[in-house]
Structures are given as C-alpha cells and as structure tokens.
Amino acid sequence: MFKRATTFLILCLAFSGLVNLQNAQAQNNLSIGYVDPQAILSKMPEMKAVQQRLQNFADRKRQELQDKQASFQEQVTAYQQKSAVISEEAKQKEEQRLGQLQTELQQFQTQLQQEIQQKQQELVGPLLQQIEEAINTVAEERGLTYVLNTTTSNGDVIILYASPSAREQYDITDQVMQQLGI
Incomplete structure (x- = not known):
C-alpha cells in the first residue's frame, strides 16, 4: 500500500x-503589444473631412430640432393666450394635443441623437477598419499574440502605466501610423 x-x-x-x-x-511564446487607436484616428488626414461632414450633419439636425421647439413654443403661447376664453372641453383637447406634440418633440430629440451617432459610425467606420488592418499587419510582422487597446470606447484608460522601456518594446502605435502613412 x-x-x-x-x-x-x-x-x-x-x-x-x-x-x-x-x-x-x-508563456514564452506569448507576445503582447498595445496601441492607441484614438491617437491614430485623430492624426489621420481624412479625419478632418469626417469631422466637418459630421458637424454639418449635426448642425442640420439641431436646426430641425430648434425649428420644432420654436413651433411648439408658439403653439403653447397661443394656447395660453386663448385659454381664458375657450371652454373646458376645448382646453382639454388643446392640452392633450400639446402633450402629444411635446411627446413627439422628445421622441424626435432622441431620434436625432441616434441619427448623429449612426452617422458618426458610418463616417468613422472605414477609418477604424483601416486602423484595424494596419494593426493586424504590424502585429503579424512583429509576431504578436495579442494587441491591447490602451483605452475603452468611453475613454477609460486600460494601461495605467508602462515604463519607458516597456513602451518602447510593446507600444505599436507609431508603427501602425507608419503603416497607414501618417
């Protein structure tokens, strides 16, 4: 036993x-790098045109919202001026109509924000695709197993500290920009 x-x-x-x-x-075969796509995106020459197009789109949408808000406010003012001389039944119908208009205005505002976000994704998407392809190329050339993003989409920092030697060894942001011709 x-x-x-x-x-x-x-x-x-x-x-x-x-x-x-x-x-x-x-673990010896594991090789990790990191990149800052937002820094790359901000330095891409196409980004200025994208920002301008997005700004123009957002301005048009905001103007639509302001026009609708002004129209709604005019209707509220008109109701307030005539509310003293109209019947209770007419007041109720008008208040109901104004309440519906206010709801529609709020829905339009939410829709506007969604449209602006969608337009941003539509315009920035091809640039992010170019960045992703460049990251893949650099990662393959350097034999990296993983490439980490330095920040989240909300702007939260993931890599809080990297020593100068670690930055030199693992940060591939400059190489990705070179791959993109920046």
Missing part, C-alpha cells in the same frame, strides 16, 4: 512538472 501511494505521488509530481513546463513554454 505504501509503495502504491509513493508511486502515485511520484507520478503526480512528474505530471505537475510536465504541466508547469508546458505552461512556461506557452
């Missing part, structure tokens, strides 16, 4: 060592 337990223990230790050796080899 003691021999079996000893043999079993030796086999477990040997297996454990083999697993640790395989893990160490896998």
